[in-house]
Amino acid sequence: MTERIIIAGSGGQGIMLWGKILAQAAMIEGKFVTWLPAYGAEVRGGTAHCMIVISDEEIGSPYIDKTDTLIIMNQPSLARFKSRLKDNGLLIINSSIVEAGAKAKAKRYPFTDIAVELGNVRVANMVALGSYLAKRKTVSLKNILGVMKMMAPAGRDDILKINQKALDTGVKLRNG
Amino acid sequence: MEKIYSHPKSLRNLSTHYCPGCGHGIAHRLIAEVVDELGIREKVIAIAPVGCAVIAYDYWDFDCSEAAHGRALAVATAIKRVRQDNIVFTYQGDGDLAAIGTNETIHAANRGENVCVFFINNAVYGMTGGQMAPTTLLNQKTSTTIKGRDAGLHGYPLKISEMLALLPGVKYIERTSLHSPPEIIKTKKAINKAFLNQIEGVGFSLVEILSPCPTYWGMAPKASLDWIRDTMSKEFPLGRIK
Amino acid sequence: MKKVLISGNEAIAEGAIQAGCTFYAGYPITPQNELIAYMSSHLQDKGGVFIQAESEIAAINMVYGASAAGVRAMTSSSSPGISLKQEGISYIAGAELPAVIVNIMRAGPGLGNIWPAQSDYFQATRGGGNGDYHCIVLAPASVQESFDFMRVAFDLADKYRNPAMILGDGMLGQMMEPVKISNTRNKISKIKKSWALTGCKGRKPNIIKSFYMREGDLERFNLTLQKKYNQIQEKEQRFEGLFLDDAEVILVAYGSMARIAKSAVKFLRSKGKKSGLIRPITLWPFPKDIFKRLAISHKPLAFLVIEMSYGQMVEDVRLVLEGKARVEFLGRSGGGIPTEDEIIKKVMRL
Numbered sequence: 001m002t003e004r005i006i007i008a009g010s011g012g013q014g015i016m017l018w019g020k021i022l023a024q025a026a027m028i029e030g031k032f033v034t035w036l037p038a039y040g041a042e043v044r045g046g047t048a049h050c051m052i053v054i055s056d057e058e059i060g061s062p063y064i065d066k067t068d069t070l071i072i073m074n075q076p077s078l079a080r081f082k083s084r085l086k087d088n089g090l091l092i093i094n095s096s097i098v099e100a101g102a103k104a105k106a107k108r109y110p111f112t113d114i115a116v117e118l119g120n121v122r123v124a125n126m127v128a129l130g131s132y133l134a135k136r137k138t139v140s141l142k143n144i145l146g147v148m149k150m151m152a153p154a155g156r157d158d159i160l161k162i163n164q165k166a167l168d169t170g171v172k173l174r175n176g
Numbered sequence: 177m178e179k180i181y182s183h184p185k186s187l188r189n190l191s192t193h194y195c196p197g198c199g200h201g202i203a204h205r206l207i208a209e210v211v212d213e214l215g216i217r218e219k220v221i222a223i224a225p226v227g228c229a230v231i232a233y234d235y236w237d238f239d240c241s242e243a244a245h246g247r248a249l250a251v252a253t254a255i256k257r258v259r260q261d262n263i264v265f266t267y268q269g270d271g272d273l274a275a276i277g278t279n280e281t282i283h284a285a286n287r288g289e290n291v292c293v294f295f296i297n298n299a300v301y302g303m304t305g306g307q308m309a310p311t312t313l314l315n316q317k318t319s320t321t322i323k324g325r326d327a328g329l330h331g332y333p334l335k336i337s338e339m340l341a342l343l344p345g346v347k348y349i350e351r352t353s354l355h356s357p358p359e360i361i362k363t364k365k366a367i368n369k370a371f372l373n374q375i376e377g378v379g380f381s382l383v384e385i386l387s388p389c390p391t392y393w394g395m396a397p398k399a400s401l402d403w404i405r406d407t408m409s410k411e412f413p414l415g416r417i418k
Numbered sequence: 419m420k421k422v423l424i425s426g427n428e429a430i431a432e433g434a435i436q437a438g439c440t441f442y443a444g445y446p447i448t449p450q451n452e453l454i455a456y457m458s459s460h461l462q463d464k465g466g467v468f469i470q471a472e473s474e475i476a477a478i479n480m481v482y483g484a485s486a487a488g489v490r491a492m493t494s495s496s497s498p499g500i501s502l503k504q505e506g507i508s509y510i511a512g513a514e515l516p517a518v519i520v521n522i523m524r525a526g527p528g529l530g531n532i533w534p535a536q537s538d539y540f541q542a543t544r545g546g547g548n549g550d551y552h553c554i555v556l557a558p559a560s561v562q563e564s565f566d567f568m569r570v571a572f573d574l575a576d577k578y579r580n581p582a583m584i585l586g587d588g589m590l591g592q593m594m595e596p597v598k599i600s601n602t603r604n605k606i607s608k609i610k611k612s613w614a615l616t617g618c619k620g621r622k623p624n625i626i627k628s629f630y631m632r633e634g635d636l637e638r639f640n641l642t643l644q645k646k647y648n649q650i651q652e653k654e655q656r657f658e659g660l661f662l663d664d665a666e667v668i669l670v671a672y673g674s675m676a677r678i679a680k681s682a683v684k685f686l687r688s689k690g691k692k693s694g695l696i697r698p699i700t701l702w703p704f705p706k707d708i709f710k711r712l713a714i715s716h717k718p719l720a721f722l723v724i725e726m727s728y729g730q731m732v733e734d735v736r737l738v739l740e741g742k743a744r745v746e747f748l749g750r751s752g753g754g755i756p757t758e759d760e761i762i763k764k765v766m767r768l
Contacts, residue, residue: 020423020594023423023594024423027421027423027596032596033423033595033596034593034594034595035423035593035594035595036589036592036593036594037592039448039449039532039588039592058680059677060677060678060679060680060681060682060758061674061677061678061681061755061757061758062589062593062595062677063589063755065757065759217618218617218618218619218620219617219619220617220618221487221615221616221617223483224627230629231629231631233623233625233627236623237618237623238617238618238623239615239616239617239618239623239624239625240615240623240624240625240626240627241483241486241513241615241625241626241627242509242513242625242626242627242628242629243479243482243483243509244479244482244505244506244509247475247476247479247482247505247506250471250475250476250477250479250480250482250483251479251480251482251483251486252483253469253480253483254441254443254467254469254479254480254481254482254483254484254487254491255483255484255486255487255615257441257467257469257484258440258441258467258484258487258488258489259487259615259616259617262487262615262616262617263617279472279473279475279476280472280475280476280479282472283471283472283476
């Protein structure tokens with residue numbers, strides 16, 4: 001079993017962190033995993049993205065030509081990455097800021113709106129992570145929570161709590 | 177009878193390869209005498225330049241490293257940082273320090289590296305055959321300025337010591353000369369001060385030494401000493417700069 | 419042993435510290451900036467010396483100085499910066515100083531771009547600077563190897579008093595993978611450096627140099643270097659082989675490229691195609707012996723060399739096989755990476 005994931009959005013949306021949390025959890029579960037960021041000047045440009053490969057066997061390329069899962073957090077990312085998705089791949093779209101026009105099969109959720117309702121626009125990424133894990137079950141929620149605890153800044157339980165809440169909300173989302 | 181003068185221990189008993197009237201032999205000896213007097217021979221690590229003095233390590237009798245042309249102060253920086261108890265100095269010519277190595281010179285000075293620099297300014301490239309140096313005087317004839325250095329074509333003599341004096345990391349700069357016994361004694365005092373600065377942890381110290389090159393100045397040895405006194409030291413005034 | 423998720427660049431830096439490196443000088447350049455950043459905090463914390471140099475040239479000459487003073491020293495950069503370092507690398511080889519140089523390659527020529535490439539193979543394996551010399555060149559293919567090979571590089575550099583280079587690429591430097599970090603600083607091999615500059619207390623002065631003007635001296639010195647290089651070629655060839663016993667097509671790739679080639683080999687095997695892989699780990703010395711053995715023992719149909727360049731290592735493969743086997747090539751550079759599909763198609767057409 002190999003799962004290839006591309007998540008793309010804009011700088012500040014926590015795209016890289018999304019990938020690192022997933023990759024850390026996969027490592028804890030003893031899986032092979034690679035995380036590859038977009039680097040250089042591009043990080044500050046239109047889109048930020050990272051590529052995560054999680055597998056039961058040794059991983060060849062960390063670079064993804066055709067992806068099993070594509071998570072789109074802003075508009076420019078859709079145009080840039082939609083051709084990378086495999087025919088039967090999973091497409092998750094942040095419908096708060098991405099207009100329709102993608103494949104009909106796409107799962108659309110208003111991650112940004114939900115995050116604002118929860119009280120912090122910056123946790124939209126964790127809502128998206130919850131919704132992804134509900135579909136793919138690549139790693140266990142328990143391990144994701146463990147990683148979140150490990151990575152949270154010391155003495156800031158409030159940050160950890162709102163991120164956990166965002167994750168839970170994401171897990172419980174129905175197709176919008 | 178009391179022995180009051182002898183060959184320095186830090187200088188091997190060899191004849192040098194330098195031309196008659198060259199200043200390098202005097203500068204080597206002054207450094208060796210000061211090293212002996214301060215009792216630091218077993219702690220010294222010298223960086224020899226690329227230029228006429230490339231084999232200075234054949235003459236000095238203490239640890240030495242060669243450096244690529246211009247890079248002596250990068251090499252010295254690293255040696256001093258990893259061996260803070262050793263005494264580290266570079267010995268560099270004008271092309272080495274003020275042309276190809278300008279970058280290394282300025283940044284080592286700006287970092288305030290606790291090393292000594294002995295900068296031999298003879299206003300010409302000696303080893304390669306008498307080409308223009310950054311410190312060549314206006315109208316001075318060299319093999320690449322056969323009609324004399326022309327400011328419009330070649331720029332002006334580079335006063336790197338004055339430039340370096342602007343940097344807060346630099347603690348001591350003095351320009352001296354080898355053209356007469358009193359000036360040689362002053363040079364030795366300046367070398368001594370630079371070493372003491374390092375020993376006391378004061379920081380970056382540089383002694384610029386105006387030194388004769390009769391061969392590529394096209395002069396007799398005595399005339400070259402006069403030329404330093406009458407001409408070169410007008411462009412590069414002697415004394416404490418910082 | 420606990421695993422941590424870190425990037426190749428960070429793994430190299432931590433690997434160097436664990437290997438006893440106490441001096442680092444470098445200059446920022448993408449895609450190896452995480453390495454210099456890691457060194458700036460972690461090396462100093464452990465009592466080492468970190469210097470952000472004014473240029474790549476200054477950085478390599480600082481490494482020359484630190485190594486001359488007897489400590490384990492390294493620098494890192496990416497392709498255009500490594501070009502600038504060639505002066506210092508040649509002097510390090512000429513003065514027989516141990517040092518480690520890391521090149522996280524990006525595409526060229528010139529400023530090129532910042533994407534991964536393997537187009538500095540010639541520069542790394544042929545010497546790169548002036549004179550007859552070689553660096554020992556190691557090519558990690560994973561973040562774990564990026565960590566592990568630092569120890570190997572420092573040990574080989576000390577053993578042979580020779581510069582060693584780690585040749586990675588932007589993908590390897592940037593990617594994160596789980597790594598077992600073994601804390602081995604207390605087990606660092608202590609090679610006595612009686613040649614180092616420490617001050618001449620109780621001994622004759624030491625001189626570090628590469629200048630030999632007396633007639634015959636430089637030729638004699640070069641012959642001793644050549645003897646050393648021959649010894650390295652005999653003793654230090656390293657490679658990973660996969661399915662070599664019955665392979666009819668043998669893929670040859672190193673570093674990041676070898677990971678993709680390995681995936682292709684596994685896929686081809688699953689389709690019944692007898693393919694195999696040679697992954698050179700030392701690029702210099704090139705692992706000649708395995709190629710020679712294979713060319714004699716069972717004649718494979720072909721060797722397919724795959725590189726993120728327009729054909730550099732393929733020349734070594736051709737040289738070592740001396741026309742005894744067919745050698746094909748697949749390469750892309752400038753940011754493009756040969757894909758698994760492209761490799762599979764090429765093999766199927768052979």
